Amino acid sequence: MKEKIADLEEKARRLRVAIVKTLHKSQSGHTGGSLSAIDMVCALYFHKMRHNPQDPSWEGRDRFVLSKGHAAPALYVTLAECGYFPSEDLMMLRRLGSHLQGHPDSKGTPGVDVCTGSLGQGLSMANGMALGFKLDGKDNRVYAVLGDGELQEGQIWEAAMAAGHYKSDNLCALIDSNGLQIDGDVSKVMNVASIGDKFKAFGWNVIEIDGHDMGQIISALDQAEAHKGAPTAIVAKTVKGKGVHLFENKASYHGVTPNDEELPEALRCLGCCD
Protein backbone atom coordinates (compact mmCIF):
# COMPACT_ATOMS: atom_id res chain seq x y z
CA MET A 1 0.00 0.00 0.00
CA LYS A 2 2.83 2.36 0.91
CA GLU A 3 4.34 1.68 -2.48
CA LYS A 4 1.02 2.31 -4.20
CA ILE A 5 0.69 5.65 -2.45
CA ALA A 6 4.24 6.63 -3.35
CA ASP A 7 3.53 5.70 -6.98
CA LEU A 8 0.41 7.85 -7.05
CA GLU A 9 2.23 10.75 -5.41
CA GLU A 10 4.91 10.58 -8.05
CA LYS A 11 2.23 10.39 -10.74
CA ALA A 12 0.52 13.46 -9.28
CA ARG A 13 3.83 15.34 -9.24
CA ARG A 14 4.31 14.59 -12.91
CA LEU A 15 0.76 15.65 -13.68
CA ARG A 16 1.40 18.95 -11.88
CA VAL A 17 4.43 19.50 -14.06
CA ALA A 18 2.28 18.82 -17.12
CA ILE A 19 -0.38 21.26 -15.89
CA VAL A 20 2.19 24.01 -15.41
CA LYS A 21 3.80 23.40 -18.80
CA THR A 22 0.45 23.18 -20.56
CA LEU A 23 -0.81 26.41 -19.03
CA HIS A 24 2.47 28.19 -19.67
CA LYS A 25 2.16 27.24 -23.31
CA SER A 26 -1.51 28.17 -23.65
CA GLN A 27 -1.17 31.42 -21.66
CA SER A 28 -4.86 31.02 -20.92
CA GLY A 29 -6.62 28.80 -18.42
CA HIS A 30 -7.08 28.07 -14.75
CA THR A 31 -3.96 27.26 -12.76
CA GLY A 32 -5.02 27.36 -9.12
CA GLY A 33 -8.04 25.09 -9.30
CA SER A 34 -6.28 22.60 -11.56
CA LEU A 35 -3.45 22.18 -9.07
CA SER A 36 -5.83 21.85 -6.10
CA ALA A 37 -7.87 19.08 -7.75
CA ILE A 38 -5.10 17.05 -9.35
CA ASP A 39 -4.36 14.65 -6.49
CA MET A 40 -7.97 13.48 -6.46
CA VAL A 41 -8.17 13.25 -10.24
CA CYS A 42 -4.93 11.28 -10.23
CA ALA A 43 -6.19 8.84 -7.59
CA LEU A 44 -9.40 8.31 -9.54
CA TYR A 45 -7.77 7.60 -12.89
CA PHE A 46 -4.72 5.67 -11.71
CA HIS A 47 -6.23 3.83 -8.78
CA LYS A 48 -9.97 3.80 -8.42
CA MET A 49 -11.86 4.00 -11.66
CA ARG A 50 -12.36 1.17 -14.12
CA HIS A 51 -11.66 2.59 -17.54
CA ASN A 52 -9.90 1.71 -20.76
CA PRO A 53 -7.96 4.39 -22.64
CA GLN A 54 -7.81 2.09 -25.67
CA ASP A 55 -11.61 1.97 -25.72
CA PRO A 56 -12.91 5.27 -24.33
CA SER A 57 -16.54 4.29 -24.81
CA TRP A 58 -16.19 0.87 -23.14
CA GLU A 59 -19.54 0.17 -21.47
CA GLY A 60 -18.02 -1.15 -18.28
CA ARG A 61 -16.21 2.07 -17.48
CA ASP A 62 -16.85 4.18 -14.42
CA ARG A 63 -17.76 7.77 -15.22
CA PHE A 64 -15.99 10.96 -14.35
CA VAL A 65 -17.65 14.37 -14.39
CA LEU A 66 -15.50 17.44 -13.90
CA SER A 67 -18.27 19.69 -12.68
CA LYS A 68 -15.73 22.44 -11.97
CA GLY A 69 -14.94 22.38 -15.68
CA HIS A 70 -12.41 25.21 -15.50
CA ALA A 71 -9.99 22.68 -13.99
CA ALA A 72 -9.92 21.12 -17.47
CA PRO A 73 -6.09 21.14 -17.56
CA ALA A 74 -6.08 18.70 -14.61
CA LEU A 75 -8.35 16.37 -16.56
CA TYR A 76 -6.55 16.79 -19.86
CA VAL A 77 -3.06 16.04 -18.53
CA THR A 78 -4.47 12.99 -16.76
CA LEU A 79 -6.22 11.70 -19.87
CA ALA A 80 -3.04 12.25 -21.88
CA GLU A 81 -0.98 10.43 -19.25
CA CYS A 82 -3.46 7.53 -19.41
CA GLY A 83 -3.06 7.44 -23.19
CA TYR A 84 -6.47 8.70 -24.33
CA PHE A 85 -4.69 11.06 -26.73
CA PRO A 86 -1.08 12.09 -27.42
CA SER A 87 0.59 14.38 -24.90
CA GLU A 88 1.50 16.73 -27.74
CA ASP A 89 -2.19 17.67 -27.96
CA LEU A 90 -1.80 19.45 -24.62
CA MET A 91 0.30 22.11 -26.28
CA MET A 92 -2.77 23.02 -28.34
CA LEU A 93 -4.98 23.70 -25.31
CA ARG A 94 -7.52 26.45 -26.03
CA ARG A 95 -6.22 26.97 -29.58
CA LEU A 96 -8.50 27.24 -32.58
CA GLY A 97 -8.89 23.80 -34.10
CA SER A 98 -7.81 21.89 -30.97
CA HIS A 99 -10.06 19.24 -29.44
CA LEU A 100 -8.95 20.56 -26.06
CA GLN A 101 -11.52 23.28 -25.53
CA GLY A 102 -11.25 25.77 -22.68
CA HIS A 103 -13.76 23.66 -20.77
CA PRO A 104 -14.38 19.91 -21.26
CA ASP A 105 -16.24 19.05 -24.44
CA SER A 106 -17.44 15.49 -24.96
CA LYS A 107 -17.83 16.02 -28.70
CA GLY A 108 -14.10 16.13 -29.36
CA THR A 109 -11.98 14.80 -26.53
CA PRO A 110 -11.60 11.04 -26.06
CA GLY A 111 -12.40 10.12 -22.46
CA VAL A 112 -14.65 13.11 -21.83
CA ASP A 113 -18.27 12.01 -21.45
CA VAL A 114 -20.13 15.26 -20.79
CA CYS A 115 -19.75 18.97 -21.42
CA THR A 116 -19.10 20.97 -18.28
CA GLY A 117 -17.83 24.41 -17.40
CA SER A 118 -20.97 26.32 -16.67
CA LEU A 119 -20.80 25.78 -12.93
CA GLY A 120 -23.39 23.85 -10.99
CA GLN A 121 -24.50 21.48 -13.72
CA GLY A 122 -22.17 18.49 -13.34
CA LEU A 123 -23.66 16.89 -10.25
CA SER A 124 -27.06 16.64 -11.96
CA MET A 125 -25.46 14.89 -14.92
CA ALA A 126 -23.53 12.56 -12.63
CA ASN A 127 -26.70 11.61 -10.83
CA GLY A 128 -28.46 11.00 -14.15
CA MET A 129 -25.67 8.56 -15.03
CA ALA A 130 -25.94 6.92 -11.63
CA LEU A 131 -29.71 6.50 -12.02
CA GLY A 132 -29.20 5.02 -15.48
CA PHE A 133 -26.70 2.45 -14.20
CA LYS A 134 -29.03 1.48 -11.36
CA LEU A 135 -31.91 1.08 -13.77
CA ASP A 136 -29.84 -1.37 -15.80
CA GLY A 137 -28.59 -3.22 -12.72
CA LYS A 138 -25.01 -2.30 -13.61
CA ASP A 139 -22.30 -1.72 -11.04
CA ASN A 140 -20.55 1.18 -12.83
CA ARG A 141 -19.72 4.00 -10.46
CA VAL A 142 -19.89 7.74 -11.08
CA TYR A 143 -17.45 10.33 -9.72
CA ALA A 144 -17.94 14.07 -9.87
CA VAL A 145 -15.39 16.70 -8.84
CA LEU A 146 -16.96 19.95 -7.63
CA GLY A 147 -15.47 23.23 -6.53
CA ASP A 148 -16.41 24.79 -3.20
CA GLY A 149 -17.25 28.11 -4.85
CA GLU A 150 -19.40 26.12 -7.25
CA LEU A 151 -21.56 25.04 -4.33
CA GLN A 152 -23.05 28.54 -4.41
CA GLU A 153 -25.01 27.45 -7.48
CA GLY A 154 -28.55 26.43 -6.50
CA GLN A 155 -28.63 23.55 -8.96
CA ILE A 156 -25.97 21.75 -6.89
CA TRP A 157 -28.43 21.54 -4.01
CA GLU A 158 -31.26 20.43 -6.28
CA ALA A 159 -28.95 17.64 -7.40
CA ALA A 160 -27.84 16.87 -3.85
CA MET A 161 -31.49 16.57 -2.85
CA ALA A 162 -32.24 14.27 -5.79
CA ALA A 163 -29.22 11.99 -5.24
CA GLY A 164 -30.14 11.69 -1.58
CA HIS A 165 -33.76 11.01 -2.48
CA TYR A 166 -32.87 8.32 -4.98
CA LYS A 167 -30.20 6.88 -2.65
CA SER A 168 -27.64 6.92 -5.43
CA ASP A 169 -24.90 4.99 -3.67
CA ASN A 170 -23.07 4.50 -6.96
CA LEU A 171 -22.41 8.24 -6.98
CA CYS A 172 -19.48 9.93 -5.26
CA ALA A 173 -18.96 13.71 -5.25
CA LEU A 174 -15.49 15.02 -4.41
CA ILE A 175 -15.51 18.62 -3.28
CA ASP A 176 -12.24 20.41 -3.98
CA SER A 177 -12.51 22.82 -1.09
CA ASN A 178 -9.64 25.20 -1.74
CA GLY A 179 -11.46 28.09 -0.06
CA LEU A 180 -10.92 30.58 -2.87
CA GLN A 181 -12.92 31.83 -5.81
CA ILE A 182 -12.41 34.58 -8.39
CA ASP A 183 -13.39 37.46 -6.13
CA GLY A 184 -11.58 36.17 -3.03
CA ASP A 185 -12.28 33.91 -0.05
CA VAL A 186 -15.31 31.69 -0.51
CA SER A 187 -16.23 32.46 3.10
CA LYS A 188 -16.29 36.19 2.33
CA VAL A 189 -17.82 36.13 -1.15
CA MET A 190 -20.65 33.80 -0.14
CA ASN A 191 -20.06 31.43 2.69
CA VAL A 192 -20.86 27.79 1.89
CA ALA A 193 -19.78 26.33 5.25
CA SER A 194 -20.42 23.85 6.61
CA ILE A 195 -20.21 21.81 3.43
CA GLY A 196 -20.27 18.44 5.16
CA ASP A 197 -23.32 19.33 7.23
CA LYS A 198 -25.20 20.48 4.16
CA PHE A 199 -24.62 17.23 2.27
CA LYS A 200 -25.47 15.24 5.41
CA ALA A 201 -28.74 17.14 5.65
CA PHE A 202 -29.60 15.92 2.15
CA GLY A 203 -28.99 12.33 3.16
CA TRP A 204 -25.42 11.87 1.97
CA ASN A 205 -22.62 9.91 3.53
CA VAL A 206 -19.90 12.49 4.22
CA ILE A 207 -16.16 11.93 4.56
CA GLU A 208 -13.83 14.83 5.32
CA ILE A 209 -10.20 14.55 4.26
CA ASP A 210 -7.02 16.39 3.34
CA GLY A 211 -7.34 16.50 -0.44
CA HIS A 212 -3.58 16.33 -0.95
CA ASP A 213 -2.98 13.27 1.24
CA MET A 214 -2.99 10.36 -1.19
CA GLY A 215 -3.54 7.82 1.57
CA GLN A 216 -6.62 9.68 2.80
CA ILE A 217 -7.96 10.09 -0.75
CA ILE A 218 -7.68 6.37 -1.49
CA SER A 219 -9.18 5.39 1.81
CA ALA A 220 -12.10 7.79 1.33
CA LEU A 221 -12.76 6.46 -2.19
CA ASP A 222 -12.80 2.91 -0.83
CA GLN A 223 -15.17 3.89 1.97
CA ALA A 224 -17.42 5.63 -0.55
CA GLU A 225 -17.64 2.49 -2.65
CA ALA A 226 -18.40 0.35 0.37
CA HIS A 227 -21.14 2.64 1.65
CA LYS A 228 -24.58 1.46 0.61
CA GLY A 229 -27.92 3.25 0.59
CA ALA A 230 -26.65 6.82 0.11
CA PRO A 231 -24.34 8.79 -2.16
CA THR A 232 -21.01 9.85 -0.67
CA ALA A 233 -19.55 13.35 -0.57
CA ILE A 234 -15.81 13.51 0.02
CA VAL A 235 -15.16 17.01 1.32
CA ALA A 236 -11.49 17.56 0.60
CA LYS A 237 -9.63 20.46 2.15
CA THR A 238 -7.21 21.60 -0.49
CA VAL A 239 -4.81 24.42 -1.31
CA LYS A 240 -5.43 26.43 -4.43
CA GLY A 241 -2.29 26.32 -6.58
CA LYS A 242 -0.92 23.41 -4.49
CA GLY A 243 2.66 22.46 -5.22
CA VAL A 244 3.94 25.79 -6.49
CA HIS A 245 4.43 28.37 -3.74
CA LEU A 246 4.10 31.22 -6.25
CA PHE A 247 0.48 30.22 -6.84
CA GLU A 248 -0.55 28.75 -3.50
CA ASN A 249 -3.58 30.22 -1.73
CA LYS A 250 -3.83 33.09 -4.17
CA ALA A 251 -7.27 33.89 -5.56
CA SER A 252 -5.49 35.97 -8.18
CA TYR A 253 -4.17 32.72 -9.69
CA HIS A 254 -7.66 31.41 -10.37
CA GLY A 255 -7.58 32.22 -14.04
CA VAL A 256 -3.97 33.27 -14.53
CA THR A 257 -1.27 31.15 -16.14
CA PRO A 258 2.45 30.89 -15.34
CA ASN A 259 4.50 33.45 -17.26
CA ASP A 260 8.04 33.04 -18.61
CA GLU A 261 9.62 34.36 -15.40
CA GLU A 262 7.58 32.09 -13.15
CA LEU A 263 7.97 28.90 -15.16
CA PRO A 264 11.50 27.87 -14.04
CA GLU A 265 10.67 28.41 -10.36
CA ALA A 266 7.34 26.60 -10.73
CA LEU A 267 9.03 23.60 -12.31
CA ARG A 268 11.78 23.66 -9.67
CA CYS A 269 9.12 23.51 -6.93
CA LEU A 270 7.74 20.43 -8.61
CA GLY A 271 11.11 18.75 -8.64
CA CYS A 272 11.42 19.08 -12.36
CA CYS A 273 14.86 19.80 -13.76
CA ASP A 274 13.84 20.11 -17.43
Next chain:
Amino acid sequence: MIATRDAYGEALAELGGENDKIVALDADLSGSTKTGVFAKKFPNRFFNMGIAEANMVGTAAGLASVGKIPFLSTFAIFAAGRGWEQIRQSLAYPKANVKVVATHGGVTVGEDGGSHQSVEDIAIMRAIPNMTVIVPADGEETKGAIRAVAAYKGPVYVRLGRNKVANVFPAGHKFEIGKGNVVVEGKDLTFITTGLMTAQAVIAAEKLKEEGISARVLHLGTIKPLDKELVLKAAQETGAIVTAEEHSVVGGLGGAVAEFLGEECPTLMKRVGIYDRFGLSGKSDELLKYFGLNAETLIEQAREIVSRKK
Protein backbone atom coordinates in the same frame (compact mmCIF):
# COMPACT_ATOMS: atom_id res chain seq x y z
CA MET B 1 -60.61 16.68 -30.75
CA ILE B 2 -57.83 15.93 -28.33
CA ALA B 3 -55.23 18.04 -26.53
CA THR B 4 -51.71 17.58 -27.85
CA ARG B 5 -50.54 16.82 -24.31
CA ASP B 6 -53.00 13.92 -24.13
CA ALA B 7 -51.70 12.58 -27.42
CA TYR B 8 -48.19 12.86 -25.99
CA GLY B 9 -49.08 10.85 -22.90
CA GLU B 10 -50.57 8.13 -25.06
CA ALA B 11 -47.69 8.09 -27.54
CA LEU B 12 -44.98 8.07 -24.89
CA ALA B 13 -46.57 5.17 -23.03
CA GLU B 14 -46.89 3.26 -26.29
CA LEU B 15 -43.26 3.92 -27.25
CA GLY B 16 -42.18 2.91 -23.77
CA GLY B 17 -43.50 -0.57 -24.48
CA GLU B 18 -41.50 -0.78 -27.69
CA ASN B 19 -38.19 0.58 -26.43
CA ASP B 20 -36.99 0.08 -22.89
CA LYS B 21 -34.32 2.75 -23.30
CA ILE B 22 -37.04 5.38 -23.08
CA VAL B 23 -37.28 7.02 -19.66
CA ALA B 24 -39.36 9.98 -18.53
CA LEU B 25 -38.71 12.78 -16.08
CA ASP B 26 -41.11 15.35 -14.71
CA ALA B 27 -41.01 18.22 -12.25
CA ASP B 28 -44.14 17.58 -10.20
CA LEU B 29 -46.54 18.10 -13.11
CA SER B 30 -46.89 14.56 -14.42
CA GLY B 31 -50.67 14.69 -14.16
CA SER B 32 -50.81 17.80 -16.33
CA THR B 33 -48.02 16.99 -18.78
CA LYS B 34 -49.35 13.42 -19.10
CA THR B 35 -46.02 11.75 -18.40
CA GLY B 36 -48.10 10.22 -15.63
CA VAL B 37 -49.50 7.76 -18.18
CA PHE B 38 -45.97 6.49 -18.82
CA ALA B 39 -45.19 6.56 -15.09
CA LYS B 40 -48.12 4.29 -14.32
CA LYS B 41 -47.05 1.78 -16.95
CA PHE B 42 -43.31 1.95 -16.31
CA PRO B 43 -42.79 3.16 -12.74
CA ASN B 44 -39.10 2.17 -12.70
CA ARG B 45 -38.37 4.23 -15.77
CA PHE B 46 -40.08 7.36 -14.50
CA PHE B 47 -38.21 9.90 -12.37
CA ASN B 48 -40.10 12.59 -10.56
CA MET B 49 -37.46 15.25 -9.96
CA GLY B 50 -39.62 17.49 -7.82
CA ILE B 51 -39.98 21.19 -8.48
CA ALA B 52 -36.39 21.56 -9.68
CA GLU B 53 -36.21 21.99 -13.44
CA ALA B 54 -32.53 22.82 -13.75
CA ASN B 55 -31.56 19.56 -12.08
CA MET B 56 -34.12 17.68 -14.16
CA VAL B 57 -32.44 18.82 -17.37
CA GLY B 58 -28.99 17.85 -16.10
CA THR B 59 -30.22 14.49 -14.86
CA ALA B 60 -31.71 13.79 -18.28
CA ALA B 61 -28.33 14.64 -19.84
CA GLY B 62 -26.66 12.09 -17.54
CA LEU B 63 -29.25 9.43 -18.37
CA ALA B 64 -28.71 10.07 -22.08
CA SER B 65 -24.97 9.79 -21.59
CA VAL B 66 -25.39 6.20 -20.38
CA GLY B 67 -27.63 5.22 -23.29
CA LYS B 68 -31.14 6.13 -22.21
CA ILE B 69 -33.58 8.16 -24.30
CA PRO B 70 -34.99 10.62 -21.78
CA PHE B 71 -38.20 12.56 -22.34
CA LEU B 72 -38.48 15.36 -19.82
CA SER B 73 -41.63 17.36 -19.35
CA THR B 74 -43.00 20.32 -17.50
CA PHE B 75 -44.83 23.47 -18.57
CA ALA B 76 -43.18 25.38 -21.43
CA ILE B 77 -42.47 28.39 -19.24
CA PHE B 78 -40.45 26.25 -16.80
CA ALA B 79 -38.81 23.94 -19.33
CA ALA B 80 -37.61 26.57 -21.76
CA GLY B 81 -37.43 29.39 -19.25
CA ARG B 82 -36.03 28.01 -15.99
CA GLY B 83 -34.08 25.32 -17.79
CA TRP B 84 -32.72 27.43 -20.64
CA GLU B 85 -29.06 27.47 -19.74
CA GLN B 86 -29.10 23.83 -18.69
CA ILE B 87 -30.72 22.96 -22.01
CA ARG B 88 -28.02 24.96 -23.78
CA GLN B 89 -25.03 23.60 -21.85
CA SER B 90 -26.03 20.11 -20.82
CA LEU B 91 -28.19 19.12 -23.81
CA ALA B 92 -27.57 21.15 -26.94
CA TYR B 93 -23.82 21.76 -26.62
CA PRO B 94 -22.97 18.04 -26.28
CA LYS B 95 -25.87 17.06 -28.63
CA ALA B 96 -27.37 14.96 -25.85
CA ASN B 97 -30.14 12.62 -26.92
CA VAL B 98 -32.78 14.24 -24.72
CA LYS B 99 -36.31 15.23 -25.69
CA VAL B 100 -37.74 18.26 -23.92
CA VAL B 101 -41.49 17.97 -24.31
CA ALA B 102 -43.02 21.12 -22.91
CA THR B 103 -46.76 21.31 -22.42
CA HIS B 104 -48.96 24.34 -21.69
CA GLY B 105 -47.27 26.54 -24.28
CA GLY B 106 -48.80 29.88 -25.16
CA VAL B 107 -51.76 31.82 -23.80
CA THR B 108 -54.20 28.90 -23.82
CA VAL B 109 -52.80 28.08 -20.38
CA GLY B 110 -55.66 30.45 -19.53
CA GLU B 111 -56.60 31.38 -15.98
CA ASP B 112 -53.12 30.92 -14.49
CA GLY B 113 -52.17 34.12 -16.29
CA GLY B 114 -49.10 35.74 -17.78
CA SER B 115 -46.63 34.24 -15.31
CA HIS B 116 -47.45 30.79 -16.65
CA GLN B 117 -47.98 31.58 -20.33
CA SER B 118 -44.86 31.06 -22.35
CA VAL B 119 -44.93 33.39 -25.35
CA GLU B 120 -41.19 33.31 -26.08
CA ASP B 121 -40.14 29.67 -25.76
CA ILE B 122 -40.00 28.96 -29.50
CA ALA B 123 -37.67 31.92 -29.97
CA ILE B 124 -35.28 31.05 -27.15
CA MET B 125 -35.14 27.37 -28.08
CA ARG B 126 -34.68 28.17 -31.76
CA ALA B 127 -31.69 30.39 -30.98
CA ILE B 128 -29.71 27.48 -29.53
CA PRO B 129 -27.41 25.64 -31.98
CA ASN B 130 -28.10 21.89 -32.44
CA MET B 131 -31.72 22.28 -31.30
CA THR B 132 -34.69 21.02 -33.23
CA VAL B 133 -37.97 22.79 -32.47
CA ILE B 134 -41.33 21.13 -33.09
CA VAL B 135 -44.84 22.52 -32.59
CA PRO B 136 -47.56 20.05 -33.67
CA ALA B 137 -50.96 21.17 -34.86
CA ASP B 138 -53.06 18.42 -33.36
CA GLY B 139 -53.13 15.10 -31.57
CA GLU B 140 -52.35 12.96 -34.59
CA GLU B 141 -49.37 15.05 -35.55
CA THR B 142 -48.19 14.96 -31.95
CA LYS B 143 -48.24 11.17 -31.91
CA GLY B 144 -46.23 11.10 -35.12
CA ALA B 145 -43.82 13.73 -33.84
CA ILE B 146 -43.17 11.91 -30.56
CA ARG B 147 -42.41 8.75 -32.51
CA ALA B 148 -40.11 10.68 -34.84
CA VAL B 149 -38.16 12.44 -32.10
CA ALA B 150 -37.67 9.17 -30.22
CA ALA B 151 -36.01 7.77 -33.33
CA TYR B 152 -33.95 10.93 -33.94
CA LYS B 153 -30.62 11.14 -32.13
CA GLY B 154 -30.13 14.55 -30.57
CA PRO B 155 -31.81 17.24 -28.50
CA VAL B 156 -35.34 18.28 -29.42
CA TYR B 157 -37.82 20.77 -28.02
CA VAL B 158 -41.48 19.88 -28.59
CA ARG B 159 -44.09 22.44 -27.65
CA LEU B 160 -47.57 21.18 -26.79
CA GLY B 161 -50.77 22.78 -25.58
CA ARG B 162 -53.17 22.45 -22.72
CA ASN B 163 -56.52 22.42 -24.50
CA LYS B 164 -58.30 20.19 -26.95
CA VAL B 165 -57.63 21.28 -30.49
CA ALA B 166 -59.39 20.55 -33.78
CA ASN B 167 -57.94 17.80 -35.95
CA VAL B 168 -55.94 18.88 -38.95
CA PHE B 169 -54.34 15.58 -39.84
CA PRO B 170 -55.86 12.12 -40.34
CA ALA B 171 -55.17 9.22 -37.99
CA GLY B 172 -51.80 7.61 -38.55
CA HIS B 173 -50.27 10.81 -39.94
CA LYS B 174 -46.55 10.34 -40.55
CA PHE B 175 -44.40 13.08 -39.13
CA GLU B 176 -41.09 13.91 -40.72
CA ILE B 177 -38.78 16.27 -38.84
CA GLY B 178 -38.09 19.39 -40.89
CA LYS B 179 -40.87 18.82 -43.39
CA GLY B 180 -43.91 21.11 -43.64
CA ASN B 181 -47.32 20.16 -44.96
CA VAL B 182 -49.45 22.02 -47.47
CA VAL B 183 -52.82 21.46 -45.83
CA VAL B 184 -54.81 23.61 -48.26
CA GLU B 185 -53.71 24.54 -51.78
CA GLY B 186 -53.99 28.18 -52.87
CA LYS B 187 -52.40 30.79 -55.11
CA ASP B 188 -53.17 34.32 -53.85
CA LEU B 189 -51.37 34.12 -50.51
CA THR B 190 -50.01 31.55 -48.07
CA PHE B 191 -50.79 31.19 -44.40
CA ILE B 192 -47.66 29.73 -42.82
CA THR B 193 -48.79 28.47 -39.46
CA THR B 194 -47.85 26.26 -36.56
CA GLY B 195 -49.55 24.72 -33.53
CA LEU B 196 -53.20 25.43 -33.00
CA MET B 197 -53.17 28.28 -35.54
CA THR B 198 -53.12 25.83 -38.42
CA ALA B 199 -56.71 24.77 -37.78
CA GLN B 200 -57.66 28.46 -37.72
CA ALA B 201 -55.93 28.99 -41.05
CA VAL B 202 -57.91 26.15 -42.60
CA ILE B 203 -61.15 27.83 -41.48
CA ALA B 204 -59.91 31.18 -42.78
CA ALA B 205 -58.96 29.69 -46.14
CA GLU B 206 -62.44 28.22 -46.58
CA LYS B 207 -64.13 31.55 -45.84
CA LEU B 208 -61.75 33.47 -48.10
CA LYS B 209 -62.63 31.15 -50.97
CA GLU B 210 -66.18 32.53 -50.84
CA GLU B 211 -64.70 35.99 -51.45
CA GLY B 212 -62.65 34.75 -54.34
CA ILE B 213 -59.34 34.74 -52.46
CA SER B 214 -57.38 31.53 -52.83
CA ALA B 215 -55.31 30.99 -49.69
CA ARG B 216 -52.72 28.25 -49.29
CA VAL B 217 -52.15 26.84 -45.82
CA LEU B 218 -48.62 25.66 -45.14
CA HIS B 219 -48.28 24.05 -41.74
CA LEU B 220 -44.81 23.93 -40.27
CA GLY B 221 -44.77 21.31 -37.53
CA THR B 222 -41.02 21.81 -37.37
CA ILE B 223 -39.86 25.38 -36.89
CA LYS B 224 -36.21 24.47 -36.76
CA PRO B 225 -34.87 23.26 -39.11
CA LEU B 226 -37.12 25.38 -41.31
CA ASP B 227 -38.60 23.71 -44.40
CA LYS B 228 -36.97 26.24 -46.71
CA GLU B 229 -38.16 24.51 -49.86
CA LEU B 230 -41.86 24.81 -49.07
CA VAL B 231 -41.53 28.33 -47.64
CA LEU B 232 -39.66 29.54 -50.72
CA LYS B 233 -42.18 27.86 -53.01
CA ALA B 234 -45.03 29.54 -51.15
CA ALA B 235 -43.36 32.94 -51.47
CA GLN B 236 -42.61 32.50 -55.15
CA GLU B 237 -45.96 31.04 -56.12
CA THR B 238 -48.33 33.11 -54.00
CA GLY B 239 -46.34 36.32 -53.47
CA ALA B 240 -47.80 37.05 -50.03
CA ILE B 241 -47.24 35.39 -46.66
CA VAL B 242 -49.20 35.62 -43.43
CA THR B 243 -47.59 33.73 -40.55
CA ALA B 244 -49.54 32.77 -37.45
CA GLU B 245 -48.49 31.34 -34.11
CA GLU B 246 -49.62 31.27 -30.49
CA HIS B 247 -46.36 32.95 -29.55
CA SER B 248 -44.61 36.28 -29.71
CA VAL B 249 -44.01 37.65 -33.20
CA VAL B 250 -40.42 38.12 -32.05
CA GLY B 251 -38.18 35.23 -32.97
CA GLY B 252 -40.72 32.46 -33.42
CA LEU B 253 -42.26 31.10 -36.60
CA GLY B 254 -42.87 34.56 -38.04
CA GLY B 255 -39.32 35.54 -37.19
CA ALA B 256 -37.88 32.41 -38.76
CA VAL B 257 -39.85 32.87 -41.99
CA ALA B 258 -39.03 36.59 -42.17
CA GLU B 259 -35.31 35.95 -41.64
CA PHE B 260 -35.25 33.39 -44.41
CA LEU B 261 -37.41 35.20 -46.95
CA GLY B 262 -35.76 38.55 -46.21
CA GLU B 263 -32.55 37.10 -47.60
CA GLU B 264 -33.78 34.63 -50.17
CA CYS B 265 -36.98 36.08 -51.59
CA PRO B 266 -38.29 39.34 -50.08
CA THR B 267 -42.05 38.93 -50.03
CA LEU B 268 -45.03 40.86 -48.68
CA MET B 269 -45.49 39.56 -45.14
CA LYS B 270 -47.70 39.88 -42.09
CA ARG B 271 -47.11 38.19 -38.77
CA VAL B 272 -50.04 37.14 -36.61
CA GLY B 273 -49.02 36.46 -33.05
CA ILE B 274 -48.53 38.22 -29.76
CA TYR B 275 -47.03 41.66 -30.21
CA ASP B 276 -44.23 41.83 -27.67
CA ARG B 277 -46.25 41.60 -24.51
CA PHE B 278 -47.08 39.11 -21.76
CA GLY B 279 -50.25 37.10 -21.49
CA LEU B 280 -52.93 37.51 -18.85
CA SER B 281 -55.63 35.60 -17.01
CA GLY B 282 -58.84 34.60 -18.74
CA LYS B 283 -60.50 31.68 -20.42
CA SER B 284 -58.46 30.17 -23.25
CA ASP B 285 -60.93 31.03 -26.00
CA GLU B 286 -61.32 34.56 -24.63
CA LEU B 287 -57.57 35.00 -24.69
CA LEU B 288 -57.21 33.68 -28.23
CA LYS B 289 -59.82 36.22 -29.31
CA TYR B 290 -58.25 39.00 -27.22
CA PHE B 291 -54.88 38.45 -28.86
CA GLY B 292 -56.41 38.02 -32.31
CA LEU B 293 -55.25 34.42 -32.58
CA ASN B 294 -58.15 33.22 -34.68
CA ALA B 295 -59.52 32.80 -38.20
CA GLU B 296 -61.07 36.29 -38.16
CA THR B 297 -57.67 37.96 -37.80
CA LEU B 298 -56.21 35.74 -40.50
CA ILE B 299 -59.04 36.71 -42.87
CA GLU B 300 -58.46 40.43 -42.21
CA GLN B 301 -54.73 40.10 -42.73
CA ALA B 302 -55.26 38.06 -45.89
CA ARG B 303 -57.58 40.67 -47.39
CA GLU B 304 -55.13 43.42 -46.61
CA ILE B 305 -52.07 41.67 -47.93
CA VAL B 306 -53.82 40.60 -51.13
CA SER B 307 -54.95 44.19 -51.71
CA ARG B 308 -51.35 45.35 -51.23
CA LYS B 309 -50.19 42.96 -53.94
CA LYS B 310 -52.08 44.90 -56.57
